[in-house]
Amino acid sequence: MKSLDPRVNRLPTLSREITTKVPLDQLGTYEVFVQAKENKPFQHEGIVHASDIELAFVLAKETFTRRFTCVSIFVTDTRDVYVSALTEGTVNAYDTLPPYTPNANNILENYLIFHLLKRGKQHVLAGKVTASTPQEAMLKGKENLQDGKPVFNVWAIRESAIRHTQPEEMVLWKTLPDKKYRDASDYKAGDKLTRFLAQRKNEIL
Amino acid sequence: MKEVALKELLYKIADDQLILGHRNSEWTGFGPLLEEDIAFSSMAQDKVGQSYALYQLLNQLGEQEPDTVAFMRNAQQFHNCQLVELPNGEYDFSLIRHFLFDTAEAIRFDLLSQSSYQPLADLAKKIKGELQYHTLHANTLIKKLGSATPESIGRLQNSLDIALPYALGIFEPSPFESSIIAEGFFAGEAELQKQWILKVDALLAQTQLKPISWPTVKAIYGGRNGQHTEHLQPLLDEMSEVFKIDPTAEW
Amino acid sequence: MYGGGNTFEAIRTDSLAQEDPEKLAAFEAKIERGEKIEPTDWMPALYRKQLIRMIEQHAHSEIIGALPEGTWITRAPGFKRKLSLMAKVQDEVGHAQLLYSAAETLGKTREQMIDDLLSGKSKYSNIFNYPAFTWADSCFISWLVDAGAIVNQLANAKGSYGPYCRALERICAEESFHLKYGHHCVIFLATGTDKQRQMFQEAINRWWAPMMHFFGPSDKISAHTEILMKWKVKMGTNDDMRNQFLDMYVPKIWELGFTLPDPNLKKNPTTNKWEYTEPDWEEFKRVINGEGPCNKERIEVRRIAEERGRWVREALKAPQAAYVTPLA
Ligand SMILES: [Fe+2]
Ligand SMILES: [Fe+2]
Numbered sequence: 160m161k162s163l164d165p166r167v168n169r170l171p172t173l174s175r176e177i178t179t180k181v182p183l184d185q186l187g188t189y190e191v192f193v194q195a196k197e198n199k200p201f202q203h204e205g206i207v208h209a210s211d212i213e214l215a216f217v218l219a220k221e222t223f224t225r226r227f228t229c230v231s232i233f234v235t236d237t238r239d240v241y242v243s244a245l246t247e248g249t250v251n252a253y254d255t256l257p258p259y260t261p262n263a264n265n266i267l268e269n270y271l272i273f274h275l276l277k278r279g280k281q282h283v284l285a286g287k288v289t290a291s292t293p294q295e296a297m298l299k300g301k302e303n304l305q306d307g308k309p310v311f312n313v314w315a316i317r318e319s320a321i322r323h324t325q326p327e328e329m330v331l332w333k334t335l336p337d338k339k340y341r342d343a344s345d346y347k348a349g350d351k352l353t354r355f356l357a358q359r360k361n362e363i364l
Numbered sequence: 365m366k367e368v369a370l371k372e373l374l375y376k377i378a379d380d381q382l383i384l385g386h387r388n389s390e391w392t393g394f395g396p397l398l399e400e401d402i403a404f405s406s407m408a409q410d411k412v413g414q415s416y417a418l419y420q421l422l423n424q425l426g427e428q429e430p431d432t433v434a435f436m437r438n439a440q441q442f443h444n445c446q447l448v449e450l451p452n453g454e455y456d457f458s459l460i461r462h463f464l465f466d467t468a469e470a471i472r473f474d475l476l477s478q479s480s481y482q483p484l485a486d487l488a489k490k491i492k493g494e495l496q497y498h499t500l501h502a503n504t505l506i507k508k509l510g511s512a513t514p515e516s517i518g519r520l521q522n523s524l525d526i527a528l529p530y531a532l533g534i535f536e537p538s539p540f541e542s543s544i545i546a547e548g549f550f551a552g553e554a555e556l557q558k559q560w561i562l563k564v565d566a567l568l569a570q571t572q573l574k575p576i577s578w579p580t581v582k583a584i585y586g587g588r589n590g591q592h593t594e595h596l597q598p599l600l601d602e603m604s605e606v607f608k609i610d611p612t613a614e615w
Numbered sequence: 616m617y618g619g620g621n622t623f624e625a626i627r628t629d630s631l632a633q634e635d636p637e638k639l640a641a642f643e644a645k646i647e648r649g650e651k652i653e654p655t656d657w658m659p660a661l662y663r664k665q666l667i668r669m670i671e672q673h674a675h676s677e678i679i680g681a682l683p684e685g686t687w688i689t690r691a692p693g694f695k696r697k698l699s700l701m702a703k704v705q706d707e708v709g710h711a712q713l714l715y716s717a718a719e720t721l722g723k724t725r726e727q728m729i730d731d732l733l734s735g736k737s738k739y740s741n742i743f744n745y746p747a748f749t750w751a752d753s754c755f756i757s758w759l760v761d762a763g764a765i766v767n768q769l770a771n772a773k774g775s776y777g778p779y780c781r782a783l784e785r786i787c788a789e790e791s792f793h794l795k796y797g798h799h800c801v802i803f804l805a806t807g808t809d810k811q812r813q814m815f816q817e818a819i820n821r822w823w824a825p826m827m828h829f830f831g832p833s834d835k836i837s838a839h840t841e842i843l844m845k846w847k848v849k850m851g852t853n854d855d856m857r858n859q860f861l862d863m864y865v866p867k868i869w870e871l872g873f874t875l876p877d878p879n880l881k882k883n884p885t886t887n888k889w890e891y892t893e894p895d896w897e898e899f900k901r902v903i904n905g906e907g908p909c910n911k912e913r914i915e916v917r918r919i920a921e922e923r924g925r926w927v928r929e930a931l932k933a934p935q936a937a938y939v940t941p942l943a
């Protein structure tokens with residue numbers, strides 16, 4: 160291939176004709192949550208494809224936190240997110256939970272509960288509960304984590320299924336605010352432009 | 365003497381970061397999966413940014429502007445090790461180089477955070493998180509691909525064998541080595557290499573790649589001295605193609 | 616980056632007769648109220664199909680759009696430009712990642728979408744089939760092609776599908792960097808040497824026709840998409856988008872003392888609309904159907920990238936990880 164892009168000219172040529180990819184090399188799906196500032200709740204930001212939770216964490220960091228500020232992220236396998244019904248209007252998703260009686264002998268675990276407070280927006284961390292099952296976690300969320308506004312969707316995630324940012328990893332985002340070149344505010348050319356326009360005006364006159 | 369030694373140290377580190385950052389940036393848009401494409405590009409940017417910061421330190425020591433230094437020198441004037449100028453090859457080679465180089469880089473800057481030259485120590489402390497990410501990324505992928513399929517293990521092994529002699533070239537001693545150490549600028553290449561071998565061995569032990577028999581690996585030196593492979597000058601010509609249309613213009 | 620609703624075809628609405636009328640009415644009422652549709656909501660099959668098609672095309676435009684500017688990534692002049700262009704092209708790859716994910720919530724895997732890109736079954740924005748001859752071309756793209764994309768994306772961000780809107784919100788925030796960066800580059804060329812000015816003027820001359828094509832065929836000849844407008848899938852007509860773009864950027868280009876290669880280009884003071892020589896829509900069709908100067912190269916590069924990355928993805932495929940549809 161003769162290209163204007165020197166990188167393309169260096170690409171190897173393919174030894175065989177490829178029209179479609181080999182079937183199913185699609186990796187797993189992991190949900191990514193980001194905490195922008197110390198006192199802000201974690202918020203769902205999107206997904207990455209990865210082979211496992213550790214790689215998902217590594218890839219999520221640059222996919223979702225390349226600019227502005229970030230103090231911490233976490234990832235979890237999409238299959239580990241328990242999801243309530245999605246409601247609309249004035250219907251609260253918590254009111255649609257099926258009846259459930261937890262077994263008192265079960266082992267308790269921490270669950271993170273996320274709320275969708277407005278359709279079209281992100282799921283935001285509402286708090287943590289201890290429960291033996293996701294169903295129980297949602298019921299506890301219903302009791303303890305509501306503040307009057309209808310919740311349109313609830314997610315419950317077992318904390319042991321989460322890859323958190325470790326304390327010694329907080330430093331990963333330290334130079335983020337210095338990476339001004341990723342920010343629109345770093346591209347000011349107003350002075351140059353003003354001088355140029357003034358000069359042109361003079362030339363025309 | 366003292367300042368010459370310091371500048372030599374700064375130049376070689378800066379040149380390493382610039383050339384490898386440039387090489388790695390070639391992957392942007394061509395990566396093996398979108399998320400990895402993004403991560404690899406970020407690390408390339410970090411490296412170019414770090415070289416920029418180092419050339420600024422040199423500028424404060426009386427050297428020319430970073431742009432002039434980076435875009436106007438020819439290959440013989442560059443002090444980078446040859447490892448970083450080699451073409452990207454396939455992803456296995458780029459990844460192995462990234463692992464070998466960044467393991468050394470992270471230790472180097474960790475040692476530099478104790479430098480008696482305060483601006484350098486400050487920079488080293490500041491970028492600790494960036495380097496930590498680079499090694500986290502490299503280690504995660506080498507561990508996975510180094511133990512996955514026969515193809516992935518074979519590819520990494522092959523690239524490792526090719527890269528190792530060049531990787532030892534990272535630690536080519538400087539003519540000012542003793543002065544650099546005596547002045548407390550840096551703990552020295554020998555110390556760096558010692559720590560690096562431990563880290564590389566420890567990580568490879570977690571894979572199905574062969575343990576390295578270090579005495580059989582012969583270091584390829586010369587880069588620190590301005591002797592380069594045939595790949596560096598074309599890289600520089602390409603990098604400065606637009607800049608040299610008019611080096612006095614603002615772009 | 617993204618080029619408008621340019622490959623919408625005439626929509627066949629017959630499938631709507633099979634939808635449950637009550638559900639359909641509730642769905643339309645929800646959109647009418649300005650509420651967003653989320654992945655697990657009921658939706659007509661036609662809505663799902665058209666959304667997948669649009670978001671997928673948008674995603675392809677981002678990943679292919681990384682290539683023309685990528686042409687200059689190893690040659691950006693000076694540290695600042697080098698860092699900026701790397702970050703800018705990286706963002707475009709990131710936009711593809713975000714958009715494929717949004718489309719995935721509708722039930723098509725990223726892999727299927729990429730397959731369809733490589734086989735030519737699904738399209739991407741036509742403008743990326745043109746070559747970036749000089750550094751100035753990359754500046755034109757960063758500033759003006761991105762500006763055109765922003766006009767589209769800001770409109771689409773007000774659309775009805777939640778995951779797409781969320782992706783676009785992130786994307787638009789990043790685009791503001793692209794736009795400023797691009798304008799910054801162009802101001803430097805415009806206020807620089809004669810050679811620099813000439814480089815940019817030549818880039819304009821090369822890119823103006825594709826730029827006019829960017830927003831898609833004129834409303835007079837383009838397919839009827841009323842139902843998509845009603846469902847807030849398509850958020851404005853091609854001509855409206857084009858007019859918005861001209862309104863915002865032609866004065867800025869003229870201000871810098873450059874000319875545009877269309878003697879008929881002017882704003883009509885009574886209608887407040889821009890008038891221009893009708894773009895050559897035959898050429899547009901030819902290029903979309905594969906006859907452009909770079910179509911082959913763009914797809915071939917993606918094929919090579921996919922093929923070279925195959926061993927990595929195969930090796931990473933772990934039995935415990937499984938592909939599932941993203942949640943939101
Ligand atoms: Fe690094
Ligand atoms: Fe953009």
Ligand SMILES: [Fe+2]
Pocket residue numbers: 616617677706707710786
């Ligand atoms: Fe984009």
